[in-house]
Each structure stands twice: as structure tokens, then as C-alpha cells.
Amino acid sequence: MEFEEAVEEILSSVDAEREEIEKKLKEFLDYGVPIEQAKNALIRKYGGGAREKKIKDIKPGDRNVITSAKILTIDEREVEVRGKTRKIYRGLLGDETGIIPFTAWKDFGLQKGDVVKIKGCSASEWQGQPRLSLSEWTIVEKVEYDIELIKMPPKRLNLIDVRANISNVEVRGKITSIERREVDVGGEKKTVYSGIMEDETARIRFTAWKDFELKEGDAIRIKGAYVRSWRGSPQIIFDENAEVEKIDEKIEYTPYTIPLYKVVERGGGLDLLIEGVILEVRRDSGIIFRCPHCNRRIKEGVCDEHGQVDGVPDLRIRALVDDGTGAVDVIFNRELTEKLLEKSMDDYLKMAEDAMDYGIVYADIVDKLLMHPVRVYGDSIQSDFIISIIAKDGEKIKPDVKKDAEELMIEIGG
């Protein structure tokens, strides 16, 4: 750590004159104290961390932070830590200066709307944003006074850049579909309006917790929406706190190739067009058999649900598609598989019967598709370790690499 850096760090957590800190730090270093220790000693000496911080002043790396804030949202979830399941609590908290996401590693009994004084928490960086961490040793006290929350202008985002767990966003788009639903919220019936909206960059699901009298085809602007994850993909949510206005704009989503890191970082999406190379054909690709009753895949003629059944053959491919920025699994149904392989399922069934081995179908898929660039259009579904895209269309591609190379050459001025 450099001297200057240490001075900055000390000054960011204590109330003291720069000159004095520099002088003291130099003294410690002259005595041969390692800079890291000297820095901590000075922070302690000047009562560092004891000063209450406003949310906007909290930076990644801050330790022993004291702050007062209001809980805006809180969700409970289970995570696995070193083989043990633990409950953690995540959400947003804010004051008059800013809003910050937090993770609580134990149950502090927090609820939405609580105003609390938090002592001894720390801040880290997660996905490029500061995040507060409330550990076993953090002290959380509920207080009686209220905190006026910051009125920040909403962050204006294109729908492709919307990420789960961000709040106060402004988006615009066209309602592509909408339906009214009754939902049960803690024993209370509520009416919500959910559907799909689109702008030029993406299509996305939304849910409105109030009747904004929206109908299919409406172009709208929403200020003060928030984003939650729904089956792994981001979903726009807006309620009575949001401002919704109809706008006179022509908005249309025309699918364009999205780099896979965007798909992966946002957790998937609808009607995505992607390109990449097939780097692995999963073992469960080829001829499979499904239960005639529930359509689930069966193994050796036995369905988990329905026991011994006459399996119905199906053809499908599950393949890893990677574009060098991200990786997803793509699932091609029978129709698309037949198109990609230029061979029908009946041909494959015959081929397998002749060879007395279904493995021959897998081998043919590998032969035709492994290491092949493809373009895929489809919707993502949730899974744990990788985003899966159910293909609605797909094709092998052969881009004009010479043209691409020349363009890139011009870009770099070569």
C-alpha cells in the first residue's frame, strides 16, 4: 500500500486534519511499523468508524461502519455455506442521501419500513456496487424516529440493462401483452396486471400492483419502478409509488445479436437472439424416450411417476453455446434438431436400430455440430449453474470472417 493511499483511507474514516495524519503516519513508518498496521492504529486512535456515516459515503472496503437507515425491502433466502444451509436476508436500505443493498447473515427481525441504527457492519463490492454486510457481530437497534428517504431521480435504463434488485428505475416501452390476475398476498387477495413489454433493446416481463388502465399496444414511460428476479430473469415491477404516463412513441423490438455476457449477467430473458460456438454436446442429446402420460423423460422404460410405460421416442439436443464473453445451454426440440441435422427422427431411429445403439445418434450430432458457430433465438429458463435457452429457432452460421477482419483492422487503424 502506498503512503498516499493509506492517508486517503484514514481520512475517509476519521475526522482529522490531513497534515496531522501525514505526520503521524510517517512517524509510525519511521519506527518500522508496516503501513497496514500503522493505518489501522491511526484509525483507532482518531476514533475511526465511530462517526456515523451517511449511505452515500459508504465505500467498498469500509469496516466497522455506523449508519442509520430505513429498510426499503427485505427478502429471506437460503444459501449453502461450506455444506451447511443458512438463512440470509437481503434487501435495500436507505437514508436521505442514498440507497444501498445489504445482506444480513443472521435474523435481526428486520421488516420493511423499520428505521434502524446499525453498528459494526462492513461494505464490500459486489458486481461493481457497494453492498453492506451485517454479520453476527453487527448491532442493529430499532429507533423511533423516521428517516426521509432520498428523492433521487430514477435511473433511466434500456430494458436490456435492467438487472434484478435495482430500484427506482425509469423505463419506457410498449405493452406487448397484459393480463389481470388475482394473487394471494399474506391471506389477502390482490389484483395484479402482468404481461410483457418491450423497447428497442429487449422484451421483459412486468407486473403492475395497481390498475394503471394499461392495454396491449400502449407505449408508456414508468418512473420509479423496481426490478425483481422472476425464474432467474429480471422482471419490472411498479406500484402506486410509480409514475406511469402514456407516451406517443412508436416502439418496437427487433431481435439483434446480444453478446452472451449480457444474457448471463442479467439472468436470461425473452426472445433473445444469440450467436456462439457449440463447445459441448450434452450427453442427454439424441434420441430420448418420454412417458406417454406426463411427457417426462424416462429411463429404461420406467417413468418416475407412472412406472413401466411404453416410451414415446423424441429427438432433442442440449448443447453448450459460448461466444467468448459468456456461456449458455441451448435446448433444441425435435423440429429444430431435424432442421439443424438435416435428418428426420425416423431416419435416426432406423439408424439406431440398424446399429443396435442409440449412441450413434449422439455421435452424428457431435460430428455435425460440435465446434460449429450457430445462431439461436429463444427464451431462457431458470437453472442453477447455467442459463438455459429454449430455442424457438436456430441455424448453423458461416459469418464473412474476411469482412469482419478487415472492419476490425480499420477500427484499430492498422
Next chain:
Amino acid sequence: MREVAWRIFAGEYSEASHIIHGKEEKAPKYVITPMGAKVNRLFVVGVLTDVENIGKEGIRWRARIADPTGIHNVYAEPFNPEVASLLADMEAPSYVAVAGKVRIYEPEEGSVYLSMRAEEVKSVDAFLRDYWIVQAARNLKMRIDAMKEAKSMSTPSIRQLRELGYPLKVAEGVLEAMRYYKDIDIEHYEFLLREALSYISIEKKESSKEVKEAEEKLLAIIKELQGEEGAEWDAVIEQAAKQGIERSIAEEAIANLMEDGIIYEPELGKLKMV
């Protein structure tokens, strides 16, 4: 989440010496390259130059794969016999594509040997090799740009880089590379990028129909004029002109014939059929 397979030129990968070990037991290891790729998996397409059996039991294979900037060392391990046998059966030279993981050997503190452990291997064509070069070049270009941006910031951060639209992994890798590698020579990698790209445009330049037709005529002319020592370059061009072939077309046709290995220069200024 599944790790992305980086397309990295050998000329950059082999210069890397920084390894990040995750804190948790099963956390992936990453190789941080000088231009900030954060690599756990790789995808490489190039020319297989040799395959060698290095296992005592005959089941561990090492292959060398050349890209325009250097050599990738690729290992097929005993626990993946299928890949090992595929690799063992491949002819050199030929185009090959390999997907796999970083293989890190640190015999002692401060010395790192990097290679790749193959998980998928396949014989491919020249198109895929060129496609790979373009992808690797684009990726390198993006990281060069990100590094320049980061260097212009007073306190560079992942957040700022992401706001500029860079992928999380690139933002993380670029900052880590800047922390670890001192005096990164960005120009060296810009040079490498240009070299790799020119490999496609020079070698694989699409000739017009006119040039293709000229190739046959020029071959006939060279055959007629070559004798023992080869045909004089100027004489060939002159003869071509008489048959109505422009000088520029004739020169391009000759260049193509040489690249295709149909003719060669036994000495400067002379042309002869192979």
C-alpha cells in the same frame, strides 16, 4: 455459473504469470493475462503441429497448436481417454479446435507454466480457424480499450468499467492485471492484434473471378518459360500482358499460386512450378 471459454492468442496467454486462487475449497482458479483476461476455460483453434505421447502408460498426450502469435500446449489427461484418443489420431499439420481448462503448473514460488487441459477436441476447417482469430482479436481489442479507459481514470473501479459497458469478467480482469503487472506494454498487444488479423486478410484474401482465370493462364506461361532455372518474373508478366492480363491482376495471380504452393521462387525474380 459456467465459466466462459476465452479465445486467447498464445502470444498473450504464454506471457501470463498471475494466478488467482479462490478462497473457498472448490473455487475456480483463474489465470490473469497481461491484458486482463480472467481465464478459467479456453477455446483455441489453430494448426496442430505435433502430438506426442508423454505418458508412461501411453495415455497422456501433449499437442502443440499454433495460432498466428505463438504455440498453445494442450494436454489430454488419462481421466479423459476419449479426448486423448481423438487427439492421438489427428494428423499434423491440420486445423484443430480444442475447448478446455487452464492447466497451471507452479513448481516453485514465482514460476508458473501455463498450458491447457483438453475437454473437447475436433478436426475443423480453415473457416473456423479464421473465425476464431477474429473472435480472439475482438476480445483482445475490447480488453485493450478497457485498459486504456481504466488507465485514464483517477481511481479505476469495476463499477466505472461496467458502466462503460464492459463485461464483469473483463472489468475484474483488467483491474487485477493493472494491479499485478507493472508497466504493461499495451502497444505490444496492439501489434500482436494487427499481426493476427493481417494473417487472415493477407493469406485468405478472396480473389476476383478475373484473378482466378488469370491463374490458369499464368501457370501455363510459367510452365512454358521455366526451363531448368525458372521463368524470369518480368518475362512472365510481359507474356501475360500479351494475352490481355493487366499487371496488377497478373501479380495477384502469381502471389496466389505461390501461396497455394503450386509455384515457388527458386531464386529472387524467378518462378518455377513445384
